[in-house]
Amino acid sequence: MLTPSSEFLPVLTQYFTSQLSGWAPIVAFFVGMVVLIQIINRARWWAYILGGLFVAVFVYLVYIGAELSDAHYLSRNAEEQALILSRVWVNPFAVLAGVIAREMSVWTGAWLAARGRKLKARNAEAQADYEQQLADAQNQAANAYAQGY
Incomplete structure (x- = not known):
């Protein structure tokens, strides 16, 4: 049979949650993405592509550090x-973690950039509408003042 048994998911979950290299890259991605979003906010899509490189390298290095920690690197001799x-x-998992982080940051950035364009257009329209209403109110006040004398 090629289907996994009912014990596959619990064993896989236990494997990744018991090791630092299983969950540290996920935390590193979220931290890196939050920092990236806070720095560039609603920037253009290319800023997220460039920033995604830094997030990917950060996740890759965190995975390597977590893997070294899991292997008790410092307690080994020089050859080991x-x-x-x-x-x-x-x-391959370190490279895959970096590639997945890169792709997720690029696609999330593309979505945020598109949302930023929509918000910018909507805010410009609301500002123009507000300025028109303000000008109309000033004209009405001036006309009312002129009619009073």
Whole structure:
């Protein structure tokens, strides 16, 4: 059978939640994305593409650090440290974490940039409407004042 058993999801969940390298990249992505959004806010789409590179590198490095922590890197001898480090840099999950973080930040940024354009247009329209109402009110007040004398 090619279908996973009923124990697959609980085992997978336990595997990722018991290791720092399972959940640290997720937390790093959210922290990196919040910082990116706070810095560039409603910028154009290209700003999120460039900022997504920094988020991806941050998530990649956090994954590597978490993996080294899970492997008890500092308690190993020099040969083992060199072997662990050479394997961690090219770990497919580390690369995948960076790529997924990059794609998610780009698509989230595209959505935020589109929303920013809509809000900017709506705010400009509301400002123009307000200025027109203000000018009409001033004209009415001036006409009422002129008719009074």
